Amino acid sequence: MTTKASPSPLAQQMLTLAKEARTAGRALSLASREQKDAALSYAAEELTARKDQLEKANAEDLARGKANGMPAPMLDRLKLDGKVLARLAEGLKQVVSLSDPVGQEILRSVRPNGLVLRQVRVPIGAILIIFESRPNVTIEAGSLCLKSGNACILRGGSEAASSNAALADVLRAGLVKAGLPAGAVSVPPTTERAAIDELLKLDQYLDLVIPRGGESLIRAVAEKSRIPTIKHYKGVCHVYVHRDADPVLARTLTLNSKLQRVSVCNAAETLLIHKEIAPTLLPDLARELQAQGCELRAEPQAAAILKAAKLPFKPADDSAFFDEYLDKIISVKVVDSLEAATEHIETYGSRHTDTIVTRDPEAGVRFQRLVDSASVFVNASTRLADGFEYGLGAEIGISTDKLHARGPMGLESLTTYKWLGQGNGQVRA
Amino acid sequence: MTTKASPSPLAQQMLTLAKEARTAGRALSLASREQKDAALSYAAEELTARKDQLEKANAEDLARGKANGMPAPMLDRLKLDGKVLARLAEGLKQVVSLSDPVGQEILRSVRPNGLVLRQVRVPIGAILIIFESRPNVTIEAGSLCLKSGNACILRGGSEAASSNAALADVLRAGLVKAGLPAGAVSVPPTTERAAIDELLKLDQYLDLVIPRGGESLIRAVAEKSRIPTIKHYKGVCHVYVHRDADPVLARTLTLNSKLQRVSVCNAAETLLIHKEIAPTLLPDLARELQAQGCELRAEPQAAAILKAAKLPFKPADDSAFFDEYLDKIISVKVVDSLEAATEHIETYGSRHTDTIVTRDPEAGVRFQRLVDSASVFVNASTRLADGFEYGLGAEIGISTDKLHARGPMGLESLTTYKWLGQGNGQVRA
Numbered sequence: 001m002t003t004k005a006s007p008s009p010l011a012q013q014m015l016t017l018a019k020e021a022r023t024a025g026r027a028l029s030l031a032s033r034e035q036k037d038a039a040l041s042y043a044a045e046e047l048t049a050r051k052d053q054l055e056k057a058n059a060e061d062l063a064r065g066k067a068n069g070m071p072a073p074m075l076d077r078l079k080l081d082g083k084v085l086a087r088l089a090e091g092l093k094q095v096v097s098l099s100d101p102v103g104q105e106i107l108r109s110v111r112p113n114g115l116v117l118r119q120v121r122v123p124i125g126a127i128l129i130i131f132e133s134r135p136n137v138t139i140e141a142g143s144l145c146l147k148s149g150n151a152c153i154l155r156g157g158s159e160a161a162s163s164n165a166a167l168a169d170v171l172r173a174g175l176v177k178a179g180l181p182a183g184a185v186s187v188p189p190t191t192e193r194a195a196i197d198e199l200l201k202l203d204q205y206l207d208l209v210i211p212r213g214g215e216s217l218i219r220a221v222a223e224k225s226r227i228p229t230i231k232h233y234k235g236v237c238h239v240y241v242h243r244d245a246d247p248v249l250a251r252t253l254t255l256n257s258k259l260q261r262v263s264v265c266n267a268a269e270t271l272l273i274h275k276e277i278a279p280t281l282l283p284d285l286a287r288e289l290q291a292q293g294c295e296l297r298a299e300p301q302a303a304a305i306l307k308a309a310k311l312p313f314k315p316a317d318d319s320a321f322f323d324e325y326l327d328k329i330i331s332v333k334v335v336d337s338l339e340a341a342t343e344h345i346e347t348y349g350s351r352h353t354d355t356i357v358t359r360d361p362e363a364g365v366r367f368q369r370l371v372d373s374a375s376v377f378v379n380a381s382t383r384l385a386d387g388f389e390y391g392l393g394a395e396i397g398i399s400t401d402k403l404h405a406r407g408p409m410g411l412e413s414l415t416t417y418k419w420l421g422q423g424n425g426q427v428r429a
Numbered sequence: 430m431t432t433k434a435s436p437s438p439l440a441q442q443m444l445t446l447a448k449e450a451r452t453a454g455r456a457l458s459l460a461s462r463e464q465k466d467a468a469l470s471y472a473a474e475e476l477t478a479r480k481d482q483l484e485k486a487n488a489e490d491l492a493r494g495k496a497n498g499m500p501a502p503m504l505d506r507l508k509l510d511g512k513v514l515a516r517l518a519e520g521l522k523q524v525v526s527l528s529d530p531v532g533q534e535i536l537r538s539v540r541p542n543g544l545v546l547r548q549v550r551v552p553i554g555a556i557l558i559i560f561e562s563r564p565n566v567t568i569e570a571g572s573l574c575l576k577s578g579n580a581c582i583l584r585g586g587s588e589a590a591s592s593n594a595a596l597a598d599v600l601r602a603g604l605v606k607a608g609l610p611a612g613a614v615s616v617p618p619t620t621e622r623a624a625i626d627e628l629l630k631l632d633q634y635l636d637l638v639i640p641r642g643g644e645s646l647i648r649a650v651a652e653k654s655r656i657p658t659i660k661h662y663k664g665v666c667h668v669y670v671h672r673d674a675d676p677v678l679a680r681t682l683t684l685n686s687k688l689q690r691v692s693v694c695n696a697a698e699t700l701l702i703h704k705e706i707a708p709t710l711l712p713d714l715a716r717e718l719q720a721q722g723c724e725l726r727a728e729p730q731a732a733a734i735l736k737a738a739k740l741p742f743k744p745a746d747d748s749a750f751f752d753e754y755l756d757k758i759i760s761v762k763v764v765d766s767l768e769a770a771t772e773h774i775e776t777y778g779s780r781h782t783d784t785i786v787t788r789d790p791e792a793g794v795r796f797q798r799l800v801d802s803a804s805v806f807v808n809a810s811t812r813l814a815d816g817f818e819y820g821l822g823a824e825i826g827i828s829t830d831k832l833h834a835r836g837p838m839g840l841e842s843l844t845t846y847k848w849l850g851q852g853n854g855q856v857r858a
Contacts, residue, residue, distance in 0.1 A: 026775070030798060109820055115809055117819060124831050125801070207831050226652065228832045249854050256856035346455070368849050369459060372554070380544055380852030389857070390546060390848065391538055402553050402636050402845040403657045404833040416831040419819065420797050423809030425678050427685035428818070 010190070014198035017153060017186060018205035021126040024183035025151030029123040033100040035178050036147055043143070043174030044092040047085055050170060054080055057166035058135070065159055077134050080163055088139045088167075095143045098393040101412045102149045116422040121415040123149030125207035128199055130155045130221055132213035135163035141210075142171045142185050144396045148414035151184040153199065153206070157213075158191035200225040212397055215324075230409070232400045234324040235265030235352040237382040240341040240367065242358035243274040247281055249379060250357045254285055256381040257355065259292050263326050265398060266353050266375075266385040270321060270331040272341045278302065278334045283309035286332075294328040301334035321348040338363055342370035349373060351400050353385035353407075374400060374407035439619070443627035446582060446615060447634035450555040453612035454580030458552040462529040464607050465576055472572070472603030473521040476514055479599060483509055486595035487564070494588055506563050509592055517568045517596075524572045527822040530841045531578045545851040550844040552578030554636035557628055559584045559650055561642035564592035570639075571600045571614050573825045577843035580613040582628065582635070586642075587620035629654040641826055644753075659838070661829045663753040664694030664781040666811040669770040669796065671787035672703040676710055678808060679786045683714055685810040686784065688721050692755050694827060695782050695804075695814045699750060699760040701770045707731070707763045712738035715761075723757045730763035750777040767792055771799035778802060780829050782814035782836075803829060803836035 007015065028036070047054070058080040065075050107119040127150050131137045138154050145152035156164040165187050172182040188195050200209065203226040210230050211221040218231050239257045241250045257268035273282055282305050286296055290311065297316035298306055306313045313332075320331050321344070335341045338356075345354050355377035356367040364378035375385040385407060387395025392410025399405045405413035436444065457465070476483070487509040494504050536548040556579050560566045567583050574581035585593040594616050601611040617624050629638065632655040639659050640650040647660050668686045670679045686697035702711055711734050715725055719740065726745035727735055735742045742761075749760050750773070764770045767785075774783050784806035785796040793807035804814040814836060816824025821839025828834045834842035 026801070029801070111818065111820060113813075115813060115818075122801075223655065228657065228830065230832075252854055252856060260857050364851070368847075372455070372458070372551075373847070375848040375850065377544075377850040377852060379854055380850050381856040383857035384542075384544060384850060384852075384855060385848070386857075389540065389542075389544075391540060401657065403659075406845050407848045416835050418797075418802070419804040419814070419836045421804065421806040421809050421813060422793070423806060423813075425681055425808055426813060427681060427810040428689050428812035428815075 010192060010194055011198045013190070014188065014195055015202065017188060018126065018199065018202040020183040021151040021153050021186060022205040024181040025123065025126040027181050028146070028151055028184045029102070029125070029149045031149065031180055033102075035180060036100070036149065037096045039146060039171075039174040039178035039180055040092050040096045040143055041174070042177040043171050044089040046170045046173045047089045047092065047139070050166070051082060051085055054085060054163070054166050054170075057162040060162040061160050070159065078160055078163070080135060084136065088136060091140060092143050095147050095394060098147060098411060100147065101415050106417055113426045114424065115426045118420045119417050120420055121412070122418050124414060124416050126151040126153070126205060127414070128153045128155065128206050128209045128227065130196060130209065130211045130213070130217070132157045132217060135160040135167055137212065138164045138167040138187075139171070141212075141396060142168065144394055144411060144414060146171065146175070146185065148411045150414055153186050153188065155188055155196060155199070161191045196221070197224055200227060203227045210397055228404075230397070230399050230401055230405055230413075232265065232352075232398050234350045235267070235398075235400075236270065236322065236324050236348060236350040237266055237268045237352050238270045238272055238341075238345050238349060238354040239268045239382065240272040240335075240338070240345075240354065240356045241274060241277060241281065242338060242356055242360065242363050243276040244359045244363070245274075245277060245281070245357040246359055247284065250281060251285060251288055253355065253357050253379065253381050255288060255292070257383055258289065258330050259294060259328065260381070260383050262328055264383075265324075266382050267326070268330065268382045269323065269325055270333065270348070272333050272335050272344060273302070274338075274341075275301070275334050275336055279305055282306065282332070282334070283311060286311045286313070289330060292328070294330055296330060296332050298332045299334070302332040305334070324350070338366060339370070342367065345371050345373070352398070353377070353382045355380055355382050374398070439621060439623055440627045442619070443617065443624055444631065446617060447555065447628060447631040449612040450580040450582050450615060451634040453610040454552070454555040456610050457575070457580055457613045458531070458554070458578045460578065460609055462531075464609060465529070465578065466525045468575060468600075468603040468607035468609055469521050469525045469572055470603070471606040472600050473518040475599045475602045476518045476521065476568070479595075480511065480514055483514060483592070483595050483599075486591040489591040490589050499588065507589055507592070509564060513565065517565060520569060521572050524576050524823060527576060527840060529576065530844045535846055542855045543853065544855045547849045548846050549849055550841070551847050553843060553845050555580040555582070555634060556843070557582045557584065557635050557638045557656065559625060559638065559640045559642070559646070561586045561646060564589040564596055566641065567593045567596040567616075568600070570825060571597065573823055573840060573843060575600065575604070575614065577840045579843055582615050582617065584617055584625060584628070590620045625650070626653060629656060632656045639826055657833075659826070659828050659830055659834055659842075661694065661781075661827050663779045664696070664827075664829075665699065665751065665753050665777060665779040666695055666697045666781050667699045667701055667770075667774050667778060667783040668697045668811065669701040669764075669767075669774075669783065669785045670703060670706060670710065671767060671785055671789065671792050672705040673788045673792070674706060674710070674786040675788055676713065679710060680714060680717055682784065682786050682808065682810050684717055684721065686812055687718065687759050688723060688757065689810070689812050691757055693812075694753075695811050696755070697759065697811050698752065698754050699762065699777070701762050701764050701773060702731070703767075703770075704730070704763050704765055708734055711735065711761070711763070712740060715740045715742070718759060721757070723759055725759060725761050727761045728763070731761040734763070753779070767795060768799070771796065774800055774802070781827070782806070782811045784809055784811050803827070
């Protein structure tokens with residue numbers, strides 16, 4: 001006789017959490033915009049009212065971080081002070097002002113048999129968000145899930161455990177005050193890593209996982225999850241300077257794409273430059289980049305040009321082009337043609353964002369056709385691939401996946417749809 | 430020192446296949462509608478021209494099936510004769526007539542900085558379709574992938590291996606004649622089960638898996654796949670007869686939903702009936718169902734009514750309501766309210782298709798709000814949840830998932846999108 005092993009206490013705890021999220025999600029999915037906005041507004045008030053409590057919870061995380069030798073920049077990212085809290089409260093108010101995607105009609109048609117068929121946006125259900133480091137994500141991601149009618153389980157890094165729990169409580173207080181179930185926003189009561197593994201099995205209750213953080217975290221989640229995942233491994237973004245590029249535009253866009261903010265996924269990591277323009281333009285671009293402290297990693301052809309111009313660089317081996325530096329470093333390669341550039345992007349890129357600098361509209365169209373990335377630009381900085389820049393109002397993340405959502409994900413990405421049919425006796429013949 | 434085990438010959442073979450699909454998919458994604466339609470038209474011609482070859486390949490499968498004791502209905506489903514081939518050729522011509530979703534603009538906006546932003550449909554890439562039994566799927570699924578610019582690997586059941594390979598060759602011949610790569614449609618050269626496991630690891634080359642078949646096949650694929658999956662476990666569809674239902678409509682819709690075709694996923698499996706109307710209406714409905722050979726499985730309250738009316742039934746225990754009979758059997762339950770009906774559907778349903786019979790528009794709206802299924806109808810047969818009935822032109826499958834595609838999936842479901850930005854020097858401030 002075989003008996004099924006009874007679930008571990010941890011598994012049982014996560015199952016309870018997921019079931020609660022599902023039940024609360026059902027209630028939240030039926031809430032009106034007014035009710036959801038009230039919850040968000042109350043939460044914004046609570047954020048201010050609970051300043052001392054939140055700073056105290058945060059102080060616990062900071063003390064633990066210091067004791068564990070956390071480096072200063074990480075401690076800085078972890079810190080919740082009056083300024084950060086005010087910004088989070090402001091963010092909540094912005095989410096209130098966003099229109100509610102739930103109930104939007106995507107399609108309406110009257111079928112030949114008279115059935116009135118509508119495709120209508122509805123919330124996805126219960127969403128698990130797994131993230132690292134900054135506790136802000138608790139409020140930012142939690143508020144977008146709430147606005148779009150989805151329950152969420154927010155699993156942040158253990159280093160921010162007290163702050164995350166306290167911030168989630170702010171959202172829960174807002175929900176309760178608005179007559180909505182607190183279970184629509186929750187934080188697992190344990191920071192054990194195994195809790196994530198248990199949650200990732202619960203595809204019967206959880207509808208979507210969004211992992212946000214480093215590539216290794218995301219790969220581990222994607223590998224283990226039985227729940228559909230929307231992810232973003234990395235941003236190896238390219239600026240391709242075509243043979244006919246305006247030098248001033250090439251400089252502006254290369255500098256902005258690479259250096260406006262280096263630690264983000266839509267910053268450029270690689271400069272591709274056409275062989276006809278490289279000998280004259282590359283030294284100029286290199287000087288400008290280096291003047292701003294950016295290091296160059298050049299493959300042999302680019303290296304030869306830089307060497308001739310007496311400019312410093314490090315050699316780039318093949319693997320360098322896969323790297324997401326997130327730093328003041330750029331890989332440089334001379335290419336023979338637009339097609340060579342797009343092939344390079346196909347091989348080394350991460351399908352995030354790539355841009356061409358050209359004066360030739362046909363080259364632009366060709367580049368946009370050939371590059372299979374979430375965002376493909378002509379004469380614009382890669383840094384523009386962003387939910388706010390796209391007018392989505394907010395961003396739950398950026399997807400380099402192709403299913404469901406691609407590129408910057410706004411509130412709509414947190415919805416699915418139902419087909420609603422209104423008939424008067426229609427049958428299948 | 431650790432060394433990485435070299436891949437098995439099978440793994441190597443599947444890797445080659447997946448890489449070919451990806452490369453061919455890139456080429457196909459850039460093909461014009463004319464070119465893709467030409468490939469489909471040529472394939473339709475080949476289907477007729479190769480009749481003898483195809484029947485010979487099919488005869489091999491039939492002989493093997495007979496030798497293995499395959500039951501007659503399954504042999505029948507396996508058979509490719511002139512009539513089936515003519516219908517498949519007709520199907521190809523219909524796919525030619527469908528409009529091409531690739532290149533369609535979903536959204537266009539001019540950002541405040543002047544960037545012209547467009548969200549444009551593009552093919553997904555390379556799709557793995559795993560199916561059972563009927564070789565028709567090779568042509569039907571293959572042609573929809575081709576039309577939407579996606580490469581596909583078609584892995585049918587081993588019992589139809591020769592037929593599937595021969596049919597895929599028809600599509601490949603069409604592709605080549607139209608100047609497109611044959612690799613855009615392929616069939617693994619082995620029927621080993623382990624080949625599927627190898628393919629499901631190749632998320633670097635394959636973008637989507639669509640398993641079609643029995644629940645156990647689909648669960649096995651979903652469990653193992655590292656590639657995003659769109660699936661459809663089962664169709665436990667409900668007809669709910671509200672307290673105020675028109676008896677004639679209730680009869681028409683119950684009979685059509687249950688019996689118009691019993692072996693399909695959008696056939697009803699459960700009849701829910703309001704307690705106020707059940708005593709008078711249920712015996713009538715039962716008589717009509719039984720007159721057409723349908724067996725009833727009743728929970729105690731329904732059983733009492735049937736017993737009083739001296740009608741035969743089998744008792745339904747709780748687990749019966751999870752069953753997808755795909756046969757002339759229906760579960761019956763008396764419910765206290767509309768809410769009790771929707772709760773039953775939430776607990777036992779498969780989120781496929783559910784319908785309410787009511788004269789009260791408010792009850793209809795409430796049912797559509799509360800039921801979280803892909804298709805929710807008012808006064809219409811569940812059998813209408815279908816790609817053709819919805820005007821999608823064709824159907825690659827039905828999704829009971831919530832991400833990417835829900836309900837009947839047409840050509841659009843085989844696309845994703847790119848964000849294309851046209852600028853003149855826009856940067857991030």
